[in-house]
Amino acid sequence: MPVDAVVVDGRPGLLWMQLADVSFSEPFFQQTVDRVRAEHPNRTARFTEFDTLLQLNQILPRVEPAGFIFHSSRCGSTLLANACRCVDDSIVLSEPFPIDKLVARFTTDAHDPVKEALYSVFLRAVVNALAQSSKGRVFIKFSCCSVSQLERISRIWPRVPWVFLYRDPIETIVSNVTNPPEWLLDEDRRILAHITATSTAQVTEMSLEELCARSIGSFFFTAHTLANDNSMLLNYNQLSLSVISNVLRFFGVEPTAPEIDAVDNRRRVYSKNPEDRPFVSDAETKRQNASELVRDVAERWANGPYSLLELKRS
Amino acid sequence: MNLIPGKHVVVTDFDGGEGILVDLNTKKYFQLNETAMVVWKGLEQGKTVSEIAGDITSKYEVALDNATRSVERIVDNFQTYKLLSASWASSDCQTRDSHSGDLFTADLVFRLRA
Numbered sequence: 214m215p216v217d218a219v220v221v222d223g224r225p226g227l228l229w230m231q232l233a234d235v236s237f238s239e240p241f242f243q244q245t246v247d248r249v250r251a252e253h254p255n256r257t258a259r260f261t262e263f264d265t266l267l268q269l270n271q272i273l274p275r276v277e278p279a280g281f282i283f284h285s286s287r288c289g290s291t292l293l294a295n296a297c298r299c300v301d302d303s304i305v306l307s308e309p310f311p312i313d314k315l316v317a318r319f320t321t322d323a324h325d326p327v328k329e330a331l332y333s334v335f336l337r338a339v340v341n342a343l344a345q346s347s348k349g350r351v352f353i354k355f356s357c358c359s360v361s362q363l364e365r366i367s368r369i370w371p372r373v374p375w376v377f378l379y380r381d382p383i384e385t386i387v388s389n390v391t392n393p394p395e396w397l398l399d400e401d402r403r404i405l406a407h408i409t410a411t412s413t414a415q416v417t418e419m420s421l422e423e424l425c426a427r428s429i430g431s432f433f434f435t436a437h438t439l440a441n442d443n444s445m446l447l448n449y450n451q452l453s454l455s456v457i458s459n460v461l462r463f464f465g466v467e468p469t470a471p472e473i474d475a476v477d478n479r480r481r482v483y484s485k486n487p488e489d490r491p492f493v494s495d496a497e498t499k500r501q502n503a504s505e506l507v508r509d510v511a512e513r514w515a516n517g518p519y520s521l522l523e524l525k526r527s
Numbered sequence: 528m529n530l531i532p533g534k535h536v537v538v539t540d541f542d543g544g545e546g547i548l549v550d551l552n553t554k555k556y557f558q559l560n561e562t563a564m565v566v567w568k569g570l571e572q573g574k575t576v577s578e579i580a581g582d583i584t585s586k587y588e589v590a591l592d593n594a595t596r597s598v599e600r601i602v603d604n605f606q607t608y609k610l611l612s613a614s615w616a617s618s619d620c621q622t623r624d625s626h627s628g629d630l631f632t633a634d635l636v637f638r639l640r641a
Binding site: 262263264267268270271327330331333334337338369 | 537541545549556558
């Protein structure tokens with residue numbers, strides 16, 4: 214399976230690793246890859262250029278994903294991904310590097326329509342290659358920055374239903390600035406500049422709070438604009454067992470009683486580290502701990518599109 | 528002599544009729560528009576230029592002579608980039624594309640290298 218998209222000696226391509234016998238039980242794809250590397254040090258990754266992917270794509274059966282999960286960061290998307298994992302014979306590909314990096318190329322090379330077409334073909338083929346490891350349904354959770362390419366992704370898979378998860382802006386910003394994720398610290402500022410409709414120089418000058426507020430505001434706005442009959446908007450504060458079961462149904466799954474029990478058990482633990490600690494809602498704490506700056510940037514950049522989303526959801 | 532797609536070329540569909548070709552010898556990529564894809568698929572099926580032109584007239588509102596000229600131009604472009612082989616030849620997999628730089632025509636869109 215492709216485990217990363219890289220450039221070797223100036224040649225763009227993929228790293229492949231033997232993962233046929235591997236369970237994707239970790240919350241993130243990369244965690245699974247890291248575990249396999251630790252358990253099987255002899256399984257070295259092999260590099261090929263993208264033409265190998267296209268050759269492989271000729272002979273592999275086409276697998277259509279059952280559902281896509283998009284999100285605005287720190288809003289329950291990992292919980293939803295874990296719920297999808299509870300469906301028998303399903304796999305969840307959660308923010309795999311090859312997908313994430315190819316989607317990012319749409320942003321950095323968006324000025325070139327030929328590359329755009331090429332990356333669309335690569336992306337579809339990468340997803341198909343990754344999906345081969347499933348005997349049943351395949352769900353894909355994209356990284357939050359991929360929301361900026363939601364329209365393009367929907368064009369590649371027009372029939373795949375998607376969910377957009379989001380959360381109160383203040384709670385989201387507090388969570389992100391307290392423990393900044395990689396996407397917010399990305400040194401290649403082009404992605405964030407694109408998302409926030411600013412320049413890389415402006416991104417560099419922004420406080421983390423403003424950068425986060427502008428980014429999630431952009432995610433909200435994009436999701437609001439593109440939401441249609443093939444999509445579902447979902448607020449973090451709605452994530453009850455019955456709502457999660459409805460999401461599974463929206464993805465074409467009629468969950469069995471044991472699957473619903475499994476989802477319920479997953480809900481009760483912290484989604485990104487299920488073996489660590491039970492889940493305790495921290496929404497109120499986050500709101501109380503919000504600084505004036507957080508409240509200000511939330512109001513300025515995120516609350517408006519958040520309200521639009523809420524209106525559309527209801 | 529019929530022209531057929533070279534064995535060293537992989538085609539992938541995308542976006543409702545368009546496609547990408549990759550020449551495995553040169554690692555060059557070609558983006559094909561909808562018409563060029565119809566031509567490529569026709570060649571895959573062993574059709575002649577006139578048969579493909581006929582397919583195009585049944586699919587699009589275009590006169591046969593215009594369609595024929597378009598198909599001929601597209602086939603010429605494929606040949607320029609050594610993407611085709613003669614159907615009686617055992618293989619032309621070793622042919623190398625000596626062309627460099629971008630080519631743009633209305634039908635066969637240009638070389639690209641990611």
